[in-house]
Structures are given as C-alpha cells and as structure tokens.
Amino acid sequence: MEFSSKLLEKAVNEMAQLPGIGKRTALRLVLHLLKQPKDQTRFLTQALMAMREEIKLCKSCHNISDAEVCDICQNPKRNHHIICIVEDVRDVMAIENTNQFKGVYHVLGGKISPIDGVGPSQLTINSLVDKVKQGDVEELIFALSPTMEGDTTNFYIFKQIKDYPIKTSTIARGIAVGDELEYADEVTLGRSILNRVPFENSLKNT
Amino acid sequence: MEFSSKLLEKAVNEMAQLPGIGKRTALRLVLHLLKQPKDQTRFLTQALMAMREEIKLCKSCHNISDAEVCDICQNPKRNHHIICIVEDVRDVMAIENTNQFKGVYHVLGGKISPIDGVGPSQLTINSLVDKVKQGDVEELIFALSPTMEGDTTNFYIFKQIKDYPIKTSTIARGIAVGDELEYADEVTLGRSILNRVPFENSLKNT
Numbered sequence: 001m002e003f004s005s006k007l008l009e010k011a012v013n014e015m016a017q018l019p020g021i022g023k024r025t026a027l028r029l030v031l032h033l034l035k036q037p038k039d040q041t042r043f044l045t046q047a048l049m050a051m052r053e054e055i056k057l058c059k060s061c062h063n064i065s066d067a068e069v070c071d072i073c074q075n076p077k078r079n080h081h082i083i084c085i086v087e088d089v090r091d092v093m094a095i096e097n098t099n100q101f102k103g104v105y106h107v108l109g110g111k112i113s114p115i116d117g118v119g120p121s122q123l124t125i126n127s128l129v130d131k132v133k134q135g136d137v138e139e140l141i142f143a144l145s146p147t148m149e150g151d152t153t154n155f156y157i158f159k160q161i162k163d164y165p166i167k168t169s170t171i172a173r174g175i176a177v178g179d180e181l182e183y184a185d186e187v188t189l190g191r192s193i194l195n196r197v198p199f200e201n202s203l204k205n206t
Numbered sequence: 207m208e209f210s211s212k213l214l215e216k217a218v219n220e221m222a223q224l225p226g227i228g229k230r231t232a233l234r235l236v237l238h239l240l241k242q243p244k245d246q247t248r249f250l251t252q253a254l255m256a257m258r259e260e261i262k263l264c265k266s267c268h269n270i271s272d273a274e275v276c277d278i279c280q281n282p283k284r285n286h287h288i289i290c291i292v293e294d295v296r297d298v299m300a301i302e303n304t305n306q307f308k309g310v311y312h313v314l315g316g317k318i319s320p321i322d323g324v325g326p327s328q329l330t331i332n333s334l335v336d337k338v339k340q341g342d343v344e345e346l347i348f349a350l351s352p353t354m355e356g357d358t359t360n361f362y363i364f365k366q367i368k369d370y371p372i373k374t375s376t377i378a379r380g381i382a383v384g385d386e387l388e389y390a391d392e393v394t395l396g397r398s399i400l401n402r403v404p405f406e407n408s409l410k411n412t
Contacts, residue, residue, distance in 0.1 A: 001299060001303075002299055002302045002303060003299070004269050004270055004271055004276055004277065004278070004295060004298060004299070005257075005261055005270045005271055005272045005276075006272055007253075007256055007257040007260055007261050007272055008257055008261060008270055008295075010253045010256070010257070011253040011254050011256075011257040013253075014249055014250040014253040014254070015250065015253075015254075017246065017250070018235045018238060018239075018250075019234070019235070019238050020231070020234070020235075021235070025226070027296065028225070028226070029224050029225070029226075029227070030254070030257065031294070031295065031296070032224060032225050033224075033254065033257075033258060034257070034258065034261065034270070038258055038259065040223065041254055041255060041258040042255065042258075043220055044220040044221065044223070044224075044251075044254070045250075045251035045252075045254050045255050046251075047213075047216045047217045047219075047220040047221075048217050048220070048221070048236070048239065048247055048250070048251050049247060049248065049251050050213055050216070050217075051211075051213040051214055051216070051217040051236065051239075051240070052239060052240065052244055052247040052248075053244065054213055055211055055213050055214060055240065063210050064210055064211045064214055064240070065210055065211055066211045066212055066213055070210055071210065072210070088237070089210060089214075089237065090233065090237070092210060093207060093208055093209070093210070096208045097207075097208060
C-alpha cells in the first residue's frame with residue numbers, strides 16, 4: 001500500500017496490529033475517524049488509554065476490575081464457597097448474563113497451551129490451589145472450553161486439589177437449547193445421553 | 207453485556223462506534239490490548255490522535271496529505287494537465303499501485319447521494335470546475351465507481367464542464383484480467399464488446 005501521508009500510514013499500521021484487523025480494514029476505520037468530528041477520536045483514544053493504564057485485576061478472583069477487589073467478590077449475597085473456574089473475563093460475562101450462578105469466579109487468564117508458550121505458571125492456578133488449601137472452598141466448578149487445552153488445564157488443576165475434601169464438577173455438555181438433534185456431533189450427543197438428567201429438571205428455568 | 211469494569215465498558219463502547227465493529231469484536235480487541243504491553247496502546251492512541259489533529263487535505267487535489275500540497279501535486283514529473291477524478295483517498299492509492307497513471311488527481315470526497323444527504327456542495331466539485339475554467343486542464347478522466355451515485359456525480363460534473371475545450375474520458379469497463387468470460391455479467395460483457403480495443407493494445411503492459 002502506497003500512502004499519501006505518513007500520519008495516515010502510521011495510524012493504519014498501528015490499527016492493523018489488532019487481531020483480525022488487516023490493512024484494508026484498518027484504512028477503512030481510520031478514514032472513518034477522519035470524517036467524524038475530532039471528539040470521536042479523542043474519546044476513543046482517551047477511553048483506551050485510561051483503560052490500559054488504570055484497570056486492575058481483582059486480588060481475589062483475578063477478574064478485570066476498577067477496584068482492588070471486584071464487585072462480585074465484594075458482594076455478600078454471593079456464595080463465596082462455590083468457585084467457578086473460567087478462562088477469561090468474557091466467560092465471566094457470559095455466565096453472569098445467565099443469572100443462574102450465585103457463587104464467585106476464579107479467572108485463570110488463559111489455558112495451558114505449550115504451543116502458545118503458556119505454562120501453568122503464567123496462569124493463576126497457584127492462587128486457586130491456595131484458596132482450596134485454606135479450607136474455604138466447598139465446590140469447584142470447572143467451566144473451561146472443552147478443547148484439548150481446556151481439558152489439560154482442568155486435569156492439571158484437578159491433580160493438585162483432588163486430596164482435599166471438596167466437591168468438583170464441570171458444566172454440563174449437551175445439545176444446545178433450540179438445536180436440532182440430528183445436527184449435533186456424536187461426541188456431544190453421546191455425552192448428553194450418558195449424563196441425562198431427571199425429566200423434572202428440564203422443566204426448571206424455562 | 208454486563209461489564210465488571212466501567213473502564214472496560216467505556217473502551218468497548220467507544221471501539222464499537224467504528225463501522226463494522228460490534229460489541230463482541232470491540233471486546234475482543236480491547237482485551238487484546240490489555241494483554242499487550244502498555245506501549246502498544248500508547249502507540250495506537252498517539253498515532254490516531256496525531257493523524258486526526260495534524261492531517262491536511264492537499265490544497266490542490268484535496269487528497270489526504272501531511273503538507274499543504276501533496277507529494278503527487280508537487281511532483282514536477284507528473285502531467286498536471288491530466289486530472290483523474292476519484293471519490294476518495296483509497297481510489298488514489300489503488301490507481302497509484304498500478305503505476306499506469308502519470309497525471310494528477312482530484313479527490314471529490316464522496317459521491318452525490320441524496321439518500322445519504324450528500325449534495326454537490328459537500329464535494330469538491332466547484333474547485334474542480336475552477337481548474338477547468340482556468341484553462342490548465344487538457345483531459346479529465348472520470349474514475350468513480352460505476353454505481354447510480356457515481357453516474358449521477360459524473361453527469362453533474364460533465365454538465366458544468368462540457369462547454370470547455372477539454373478531452374473527457376472514463377476508465378474502461380470490461381472483463382477483469384484473469385476472469386472467466388462466462389461468469390461476467392451481461393452489462394459488463396456488453397460494454398466490453400462495444401468498447402473493444404485494437405488487438406495490439408492488449409499486448410501492452412503484460
């Protein structure tokens with residue numbers, strides 16, 4: 001790409017560093033900002049910079065937070081003895097949206113993935129194991145994505161806490177609500193038969 | 207979407223103002239910035255702000271430029287009597303990439319489009335007509351996209367300059383190089399037959 005302006009070129013190149021944003025898309029976005037009032041660019045850049053400089057990770061659950069301890073961990077109405085283990089803040093948001101979980105979270109910050117150079121020490125696993133050792137935990141819910149990395153991470157954590165007298169569970173795998181049975185993959189369908197639930201349960205929360 | 211942090215929410219909302227970026231994509235981009243060193247966010251925001259504050263439009267062709275007059279308009283090797291009319295800077299970049307055009311450009315800044323509230327006065331048409339009136343122009347090449355709005359804009363400009371002794375042309379429409387004839391739409395194929403060129407010409411620039 002030949003740019004008529006170094007300023008434009010630099011802005012496009014920086015924008016194209018973002019994942020999934022190619023040079024053409026970056027150019028489209030940057031030209032859009034040029035057509036808008038200067039305030040839009042100012043608000044965008046200030047919001048990004050403020051977020052990057054000031055955001056914290058909750059000391060307890062490692063979720064993204066504005067304060068030292070996040071709202072969920074501060075909430076006395078939540079059950080602090082049931083901990084749901086998730087990969088990142090998006091999973092917390094997804095589960096919170098369901099309004100079905102009244103415990104607290106533990107955000108690992110990723111999954112064990114040797115290919116991506118992520119080992120257990122880069123995740124917040126030690127802090128989770130400490131919570132279990134302190135005896136405050138009744139149940140750990142494993143809610144990582146059902147991928148190879150997710151399963152590896154689950155197993156790595158499970159090995160370290162299996163001797164403590166706590167309940168462990170994983171979120172249920174099965175046919176998504178509204179999905180056609182015939183299009184489900186066989187592993188999912190198989191698990192959903194093995195882990196079938198009493199019929200009365202299926203009437204809850206509907 | 208329920209955010210655990212106001213700072214995160216604000217950054218996502220500003221990011222989602224960009225065209226084609228939904229809230230989910232915005233969240234993904236913003237979380238990516240959080241995982242990167244602070245410098246990446248700093249460079250991105252500084253580049254965007256510098257561009258928005260300092261970029262100029264060339265006084266002559268209205269293309270995006272770092273200086274009062276852009277590099278192309280300043281270049282003595284270019285033919286300043288042949289002007290190619292384009293919609294925006296991306297078209298200039300596309301034509302420059304071909305290395306086939308040695309004239310200069312006139313960037314309209316859009317197309318006449320009543321639906322989008324864009325009238326002739328918002329475009330740089332007057333400044334183009336002034337150039338023609340001053341007698342410096344030998345040829346005008348219309349290179350807008352072949353859409354309804356493009357054709358309207360072409361015709362609007364043509365009406366105002368048709369009494370001046372200049373050559374006018376449009377870029378050739380036809381079958382794209384490498385395309386299969388049978389898949390071409392009939393209007394394009396029809397035009398490519400009507401505007402056929404001497405066989406020797408097709409051997410150039412290959």
